[in-house]
Amino acid sequence: MAGDHDLVLERTLNAPIDLVWEAYTKPEHLKRWFAPRPYEITELELDLRPGGIFRFRMVGPDGFDTGHGTPGCVLEVIDRKKLTWTSALGPEFRPNEMGEGCESFPMTAVVTFEDASGGRTAYKAVALHKDAADRDTHEKMGFHDGWGTVATQLEELAATLAVKA
């Protein structure tokens, strides 16, 4: 079901499923691992029911602050098995206004958990993004600057290659 622009992450976590579920769905736990350091989650709401709110506020030492954050919406909850949420909708399934930049790319996350041997848990997350037509529109926007953009991209590519070499 994953398309070209979807990301699939699979990993076997070295913890029993009850603990994994709790750490993944309880706000007090989520706050502790959700943001990349030095960023911090200062507010987090997750209402575990279809239509429930998923919202967080991320702040950083450089003055970065998402504010109260655009709330997302929980779509599906199966206890200790599955959590699906989307940033395209807000609480009670009301469509969100799509912002600029990253926020213009809503995503839906489908996360599943399964018991694995030895008290471990198989974790799978699928991040669904908009389809190819939308992506192509975006790409064309990017390419509209003509060869200047192509050159810039080459420069960036060169920089990454230089680091690897």
Place this chain on the structure above:
Amino acid sequence: MLNDLAALDRAFSALADPVRRGMLARLSRGPASVSELAGPLPISLPAVMQHLKLLEASGLVASRKKGRVRTVHLERDALGQAERWLARRREELEAQLDRFENYLETLQDGEK
């Protein structure tokens, strides 16, 4: 790695010519046939074909022939923004999962 660098060299030399940059600028607005590309250029068709060959070898553009018309388009996959955005996104998600894993570990250590 060496292959990557060779590809980069080819791409840069392809960009080093004003005619080829003009062709890329035209293609950035959408695919074009060879004659559409050649139209505004003050050079012969064989010269256009020569430039096109270099651009194709650089991996910046690709072409398809249908009947008697060859259509040229930018090879987005080579430098596509969306691909790079997705790659960044994957890195972020992998890093987040690392943090989750570490956090699970600290939770379990606390229990012992």
